[in-house]
Amino acid sequence: MTVRDILILPDKRLRLESKPVAKIDAAVRQLVEDMFETMYEAPGIGLAAIQIGEPKRIVTMDLAKKDEPRAPQVFINPELVSTSCDKNTHEEGCLSIPEYYEEVERPARVKVRYIDLDGQPHETEAEGLLATCLQHEIDHLNGVLFIDHISKLKRDRVIKKFAKAAKLGKQPGNRAAE
Ligand code: GNR
Numbered sequence: 523m524t525v526r527d528i529l530i531l532p533d534k535r536l537r538l539e540s541k542p543v544a545k546i547d548a549a550v551r552q553l554v555e556d557m558f559e560t561m562y563e564a565p566g567i568g569l570a571a572i573q574i575g576e577p578k579r580i581v582t583m584d585l586a587k588k589d590e591p592r593a594p595q596v597f598i599n600p601e602l603v604s605t606s607c608d609k610n611t612h613e614e615g616c617l618s619i620p621e622y623y624e625e626v627e628r629p630a631r632v633k634v635r636y637i638d639l640d641g642q643p644h645e646t647e648a649e650g651l652l653a654t655c656l657q658h659e660i661d662h663l664n665g666v667l668f669i670d671h672i673s674k675l676k677r678d679r680v681i682k683k684f685a686k687a688a689k690l691g692k693q694p695g696n697r698a699a700e
């Protein structure tokens with residue numbers, strides 16, 4: 523179990539299309555463990571494998587509240603089967619774009635197909651935070667970030683801020699770096 527480094531904007535690997543998992547072997551189980559360790563330590567409620575530099579279609583998630591016991595969930599090769607016409611707006615953040623939050627409108631409900639760590643297929647309907655988070659994570663597997671769903675003005679502003687910080691070898695959000 524290892525806490526791994528999280529890729530930060532403008533790391534180009536965040537734009538890669540992740541590859542489906544063909545076989546759930548020891549390496550995949552190890553990667554999932556690392557993803558949970560990294561996600562809990564960050565802390566975040568979801569993580570896509572590419573965020574730790576592994577372009578594989580694997581998502582970890584835990585939507586339990588702070589006072590609740592952990593509720594780890596793993597989605598392998600998740601696919602959006604269908605999305606509702608009605609939308610929902612939720613404030614989103616991303617561990618790869620630290621300390622930037624913005625409202626994002628997405629379908630309110632989604633049907634998702636995936637396989638679990640035992641290789642068993644599932645299809646589930648999600649709404650609320652789970653629907654938002656699943657869409658956010660599946661986007662990562664396709665090289666899409668939540669800032670791609672906000673206005674171009676806001677997106678360009680945040681990309682510029684992170685590009686500048688990277689050039690200075692610093693992280694925006696860290697006030698000393700600004
Ligand atoms: O920790 C996270 N919080 C969050 C809040 C609203 C919508 C999506 C998310 S996912 C994010 C962790 C992350 O970057 N996952 O890719």
Ligand code: NI
Pocket residue numbers: 615616617618658662
């Ligand atoms: Ni994210």
